[in-house]
Amino acid sequence: MLNNASGRPLLDKNRRSQALAAAIVLDLALAQRVRPATHGEPTKAGHLLVLQAPDIGDPVLDRAIHRLRRRPMDPAEAITKVGRGVESQMLHRLEITGDIHTVRTGSRLFPEKYWPVTNNERANAVRQGVTDVLFHYAPPRPAPPRSSRCCTGSMDSTRS
Numbered sequence: 001m002l003n004n005a006s007g008r009p010l011l012d013k014n015r016r017s018q019a020l021a022a023a024i025v026l027d028l029a030l031a032q033r034v035r036p037a038t039h040g041e042p043t044k045a046g047h048l049l050v051l052q053a054p055d056i057g058d059p060v061l062d063r064a065i066h067r068l069r070r071r072p073m074d075p076a077e078a079i080t081k082v083g084r085g086v087e088s089q090m091l092h093r094l095e096i097t098g099d100i101h102t103v104r105t106g107s108r109l110f111p112e113k114y115w116p117v118t119n120n121e122r123a124n125a126v127r128q129g130v131t132d133v134l135f136h137y138a139p140p141r142p143a144p145p146r147s148s149r150c151c152t153g154s155m156d157s158t159r160s
Helices: 014-030 059-071 076-081 086-096 123-134 147-158
Strands: 032-034 048-050 101-106 109-113
Touching: 014 059, 014 076, 014 086, 014 147, 059 076, 059 086, 109 147
Parallel strands: none
Antiparallel strands: 032 048, 101 109
16 A cells, blocks of 8 residues: 555555555454354354454454454454554554665654555565456465465555
8 A cells, every 4th residue: 555666655544544454354364363253143243253262473463353352343343443553553564574664754844754665575476466366266365374464465565
């Protein structure tokens, strides 16, 4: 969701948070950590249930699991809850992994930041995976352990 050429966000803050949170919930579902409840279970059908399992070891995903574990909630509410503060957490993580770096410009009165991509490997892998699923009918690959592929890929997968 960052423009590779400019390093600036493509969406407004609310949409970025929702997209990142949805990608995190998708990662949790692919990792079999959450699933929707069905009829006959103690919670309302369709609400997300967190399955009992040890932490994933990924700070972004583990934080999301802890937020969702408090009580079953519908997917829209889960995305809202997971989305709080997720953008800064993802930017920090991508900076630590060397995928982006922060550039500060402007003045004290009007500070600006942008995040140029420094490593395109992850973005290229995500792009290829999406292309394979959409155009070559390949099944989606689950996220590997200790990696939030959907959410980190969504941060830098848009071409300029």
